[in-house]
Amino acid sequence: MAPTTDPTGTAPTPSGPVAFQLVLLRRMADHQPGLVQDALRRLNVSRADMREANRRWQAWAHSPRSRGPLARYRSLLGTPEATGTRRVGDLTCRALTWPVPLWPDLRFEVWSTEQGAVWNEALVRAAGAPGPALRTTADLTPWSCTIDEAARAFAPARPLEGTAPTRWRLAFTAPGPDGAPRDVVAEFTWGLLQRVMD
Template sequence: MTASAPLGPLQFRLVLLRRMADHQPGLVEDARHEPGASLAGMREANRRWQAVLRAPRGRGALRRYRSVLGEPESSVRRRTGGLECDVLLWPLPLWPGLRFEVTAGPGGAVWNEWLVRAPGTAGPELRTAAGLRPWSCTVDEVAGAFAPARPMEGSAPARWALAFTDPADGRPHVAEFTWGLFQRLLPGGA
């Protein structure tokens, strides 16, 4: 990737992987090799993405995603309570069963951005905490399987956590996610 080349879907995947490397360096290393990207390329993609985010006269958040990822695979209008939002989905080849989802409010303000299960694609059957595997499930899937899960603040941008009790043994756990994808399970917190 050269400095003058525009950011695109490959570089965006590297941005997602960069944040995931904190918890799953082995999976990230394997995934990084799939598109043939170097460690330096991953760092450069992240540096450029951060520059786009912080640009003083940058594009609006939703326009930024369209610019990098192209036109979404699907876009629907959804009502949540008294608010209407747009939900846009983009495929990312590294995770064929998932989509990158951006939820945007009026004027293109991005409310949420993360990986979700692709429509019509079955997720894993989650019955106990022992069944959680890194990169196997999304925030929504864990929240639904272990209701009532309690959302918690993540440890960094693009991170989320859910506290829940394992129905198998009654022990509390915290599931950590990066960009909406499960990364690791910690004891306690429910």
């Protein structure tokens, strides 16, 4: 996504890592509009910028000339901060991670095969960054943890079908604020907690 101008020809349209963060935020806006609005202010962009960045991302993703998701991530985010390997059953994937300035303790991680197919795309805790203390449902606040962290803290967690692309859900039992066990469903967007439902 190279920088462009808006229809008035005056303001530059966000590009690079800022544009990618707007793509992440667009999916989160349905559940956490207040947090998204705060993030837009931090990025010094508007809701119109967010919608335009998402529109361009979707057009890019569905273009017949698209070089694939991994190429899109490299084009927007540049050289990965780190690379490694992850196992998916019998398959070994290459893991590439990039920093995400809005969430300095997180990284955006993509798992890809040698052929370039992408198996997973999610926000994860940065190596060495302390994770949250997840003991009760009161600790499960929006944007506080990743899907992996919630699954480990409240094992055994059962994955459920997501409500849209890039959205996942986990069902598990966790102590409520009063200590009594509660069955809940947690919803995540791009791997980051958005809300918890009884």
